[in-house]
Amino acid sequence: MSTTPATVDRTSIDRTSLDQNSSRWERNVPVYGFPVVNGFFLGLSALILVAFVLSGYRELAGLGPVSGMNDAYGWGIWKTFNLMVLTALGSGAFAVGIAAWVFRRKRLHSLMRMALLTSFLAYACGLLLLGIDAGRPWNFYWIVFPWRWNMHSPLAEVAICMSIYAMIPLAVENIPPVLERLWYFDSRLRPGVEKIEKRLHYFFPWIIAAAYLLPGMHQSSLGALMLLAGERVHPLWQTPWLPVLYLGAATFMSFGCVAGTTMLCCLVWKRGMDMEVLDEAARITSWLIFGWLGLRLLDIVFRGALGTAFHFDRFAGVFWLEVVLILGGGWLLRRSLRYHDPRQMFVGYVISSAGGMIYRFSPTTLAFKPNPEALYFPATAEVLVSLGFISLGIVGFLIAVKRFAILPAPLQEWHNMANYFRFRRPYIRWTGYFKYGHFGENETESESESASAD
Amino acid sequence: MAITRRQLLTGIAKAGAPAALAVAVGTDVLHAGEPIPVPSAAVGLLYDATICIGCKACVAACAEANDTAPDTRGDALHQAPSDLNDLTRNVIKLYKPEDGSAFSFAKRQCMHCLDPACAAGCPFQALHKDPESGIVNWTADKCIGCRYCTITCPYHIPRFQWVGFNPRVTKCELCSHRLAKGLKPGCTSVCPTGAVIFGPRPVLLMDAKQRIKDNPGRYYQNRVYGEIDNGGTQALYLSRVPFEKLGLPELGAESVPARTLRWQRRFYQYFALPALLYAGLVQVIRKSLKGHEEEAHEREKETGLRAQL
Numbered sequence: 001m002s003t004t005p006a007t008v009d010r011t012s013i014d015r016t017s018l019d020q021n022s023s024r025w026e027r028n029v030p031v032y033g034f035p036v037v038n039g040f041f042l043g044l045s046a047l048i049l050v051a052f053v054l055s056g057y058r059e060l061a062g063l064g065p066v067s068g069m070n071d072a073y074g075w076g077i078w079k080t081f082n083l084m085v086l087t088a089l090g091s092g093a094f095a096v097g098i099a100a101w102v103f104r105r106k107r108l109h110s111l112m113r114m115a116l117l118t119s120f121l122a123y124a125c126g127l128l129l130l131g132i133d134a135g136r137p138w139n140f141y142w143i144v145f146p147w148r149w150n151m152h153s154p155l156a157e158v159a160i161c162m163s164i165y166a167m168i169p170l171a172v173e174n175i176p177p178v179l180e181r182l183w184y185f186d187s188r189l190r191p192g193v194e195k196i197e198k199r200l201h202y203f204f205p206w207i208i209a210a211a212y213l214l215p216g217m218h219q220s221s222l223g224a225l226m227l228l229a230g231e232r233v234h235p236l237w238q239t240p241w242l243p244v245l246y247l248g249a250a251t252f253m254s255f256g257c258v259a260g261t262t263m264l265c266c267l268v269w270k271r272g273m274d275m276e277v278l279d280e281a282a283r284i285t286s287w288l289i290f291g292w293l294g295l296r297l298l299d300i301v302f303r304g305a306l307g308t309a310f311h312f313d314r315f316a317g318v319f320w321l322e323v324v325l326i327l328g329g330g331w332l333l334r335r336s337l338r339y340h341d342p343r344q345m346f347v348g349y350v351i352s353s354a355g356g357m358i359y360r361f362s363p364t365t366l367a368f369k370p371n372p373e374a375l376y377f378p379a380t381a382e383v384l385v386s387l388g389f390i391s392l393g394i395v396g397f398l399i400a401v402k403r404f405a406i407l408p409a410p411l412q413e414w415h416n417m418a419n420y421f422r423f424r425r426p427y428i429r430w431t432g433y434f435k436y437g438h439f440g441e442n443e444t445e446s447e448s449e450s451a452s453a454d
Numbered sequence: 455m456a457i458t459r460r461q462l463l464t465g466i467a468k469a470g471a472p473a474a475l476a477v478a479v480g481t482d483v484l485h486a487g488e489p490i491p492v493p494s495a496a497v498g499l500l501y502d503a504t505i506c507i508g509c510k511a512c513v514a515a516c517a518e519a520n521d522t523a524p525d526t527r528g529d530a531l532h533q534a535p536s537d538l539n540d541l542t543r544n545v546i547k548l549y550k551p552e553d554g555s556a557f558s559f560a561k562r563q564c565m566h567c568l569d570p571a572c573a574a575g576c577p578f579q580a581l582h583k584d585p586e587s588g589i590v591n592w593t594a595d596k597c598i599g600c601r602y603c604t605i606t607c608p609y610h611i612p613r614f615q616w617v618g619f620n621p622r623v624t625k626c627e628l629c630s631h632r633l634a635k636g637l638k639p640g641c642t643s644v645c646p647t648g649a650v651i652f653g654p655r656p657v658l659l660m661d662a663k664q665r666i667k668d669n670p671g672r673y674y675q676n677r678v679y680g681e682i683d684n685g686g687t688q689a690l691y692l693s694r695v696p697f698e699k700l701g702l703p704e705l706g707a708e709s710v711p712a713r714t715l716r717w718q719r720r721f722y723q724y725f726a727l728p729a730l731l732y733a734g735l736v737q738v739i740r741k742s743l744k745g746h747e748e749e750a751h752e753r754e755k756e757t758g759l760r761a762q763l
Contacts, residue, residue: 150573225605
């Protein structure tokens with residue numbers, strides 16, 4: 001954290017000039033000067049390889065030999081953690097998107113590409129693992145026949161809605177950075193790219209609206225899944241409000257994931273932090289946290305389940321751990337706002353998201369007791385596959401931020417990048433990628449050059 | 455001139471048809487807690503735990519009738535499954551309290567609920583309640599193996615096959631294939647004491663109530679489990695010990711799906727609310743997008759760098 005300014009004097013920020021010292025996030029800039037392949041990357045790739053091999057074995061041998069799932073706990077961490085918890089962290093495209101597009105928090109637009117990328121990767125990896133977790137995945141083709149759906153099943157809602165969301169609105173929303181790279185890559189591609197962009201922008205309102213409706217539906221239906229389990233879920237968690245609480249947890253967790261990941265990236269790749277944007281995100285997150293906790297506690301009190309929170313058992317322990325983490329995270333976020341301290345803010349995001357993860361994990365696993373003797377602990381192979389599919393998302397993220405303009409940065413960073421490549425990588429100049437980095441001047445120059453040469 | 459009989463009848467018909475429709479739709483929406491209709495030809499089982507001698511003949515007969523390999527995994531010799539599993543649709547368990555009070559055998563198989571939670575949760579209708587016989591059947595071609603049924607069933611009946619590349623869900627289907635041939639289910643055809651009998655549900659219910667009447671004080675709470683429990687089931691139970699001890703939880707008269715998914719069902723009714731929400735979102739985002747694009751293009755002119763939308 002020492003490389004980043006602890007505080008930002010807001011009055012010094014000139015909003016329009018290209019002030020070199022400004023840390024105002026103006027533009028998404030690829031991470032340059034760091035190789036994609038390094039030790040960390042290779043380690044993650046090894047985990048992915050192991051996971052793929054084990055998944056292949058699982059397809060042949062069945063779920064039993066590779067997992068700790070049993071008749072009592074039919075769902076293991078592949079579903080309950082990788083899908084139900086990690087897609088909550090990956091709801092950034094939903095939560096940050098609603099704040100930016102629906103409630104018009106304009107400064108949050110600088111976080112949108114991070115939100116869209118993390119969401120896409122979390123959903124894609126979760127759905128891939130869902131395909132491996134499903135015992136008879138070849139029957140998924142029923143998904144294209146709506147009259148075969150069981151419209152009132154929460155699981156059908158989740159499966160259908162999630163796949164549609166990840167494959168259409170979320171994927172389409174992630175196209176602009178790719179098109180942008182093509183646009184800079186070769187000037188001959190530009191007319192085509194601009195044509196596609198125009199068409200894309202025409203459909204954007206419908207796509208973006210779907211990108212908020214669908215996650216709103218399936219993130220709440222994930223909570224509705226456990227409603228049918230009835231009394232087998234501990235009363236501290238089992239409530240008719242489960243869908244609302246699941247959705248609410250996803251909103252503050254995903255804010256934490258997007259802003260926290262962005263801060264971590266800024267730290268690792270030495271980017272300036274825009275405390276104005278981060279403060280706004282932290283303010284929204286803290287209110288989401290307090291609102292959510294209030295609803296959760298009110299629900300417990302009015303259902304008369306508060307007494308069980310004071311029993312000396314693991315359920316009460318999990319409950320208090322969850323409450324303390326989320327409340328502590330919210331308190332740290334409020335505190336960081338007062339001192340503009342990125343360190344407290346980051347810790348606040350991590351802690352509150354961890355608490356949210358425990359909450360999302362509890363109704364299906366920690367607080368689920370099908371019968372008194374039932375036990376579930378994930379097998380080693382199961383954990384390895386789970387880690388491998390998380391690694392897949394991280395690897396995708398590392399490649400994407402180093403190849404596409406995802407991470408927000410001050411405007412100066414864009415010019416630095418152009419300079420870096422001009423002097424350090426002169427051989428890629430002919431592709432025109434950075435030749436046209438400065439929109440306008442260089443391009444007209446080169447066009448006039450070529451015109452004069454003719 | 456008075457109204458003729460013909461006018462009267464057509465008038466009633468004209469006013470009555472829409473009214474009946476409105477009542478039918480309206481009650482469906484408003485009174486989710488109404489009694490669930492019993493299928494026209496509902497068949498079922500009546501298990502009287504007080505007669506059962508625990509011989510387990512029904513366990514073997516069930517495996518034979520369903521062409522399942524005997525589950526000898528316990529001691530590699532006897533077919534003695536400890537619980538329902540991927541080879542066992544029907545099992546006899548023993549409840550024997552420590553304090554030496556009354557013990558009881560318990561037969562566990564699918565209850566064939568009138569409003570089954572497994573079918574309510576099943577995403578592609580692989581578990582489906584037959585509208586005539588009321589038997590809850592599993593269709594291999596529609597099952598994606600999500601194991602949600604093992605989570606939702608309040609009696610914990612469907613079991614998943616954990617080993618093998620083509621896993622199946624195992625549950626009692628009331629020997630539908632035998633019923634089609636005019637035979638009785640495997641378990642009822644061998645029971646030496648008549649502890650489990652097969653028949654139409656109303657007949658079984660009458661029989662059970664007659665037994666309670668004939669033997670006052672013999673049965674727990676003098677009631678039949680499954681008459682109204684969980685919205686009613688087609689497998690009916692009589693017992694000396696509390697039903698909970700036999701693995702039959704007290705679920706109340708309302709079925710689990712009706713009780714827990716009420717708001718979920720209302721929200722997605724005809725998909726009206728989500729559609730309305732979507733239309734509103736599109737309008738708001740259209741306006742935001744316009745403002746955002748304008749700002750981005752202004753910024754593009756200021757900085758000389760291509761707008762990133």
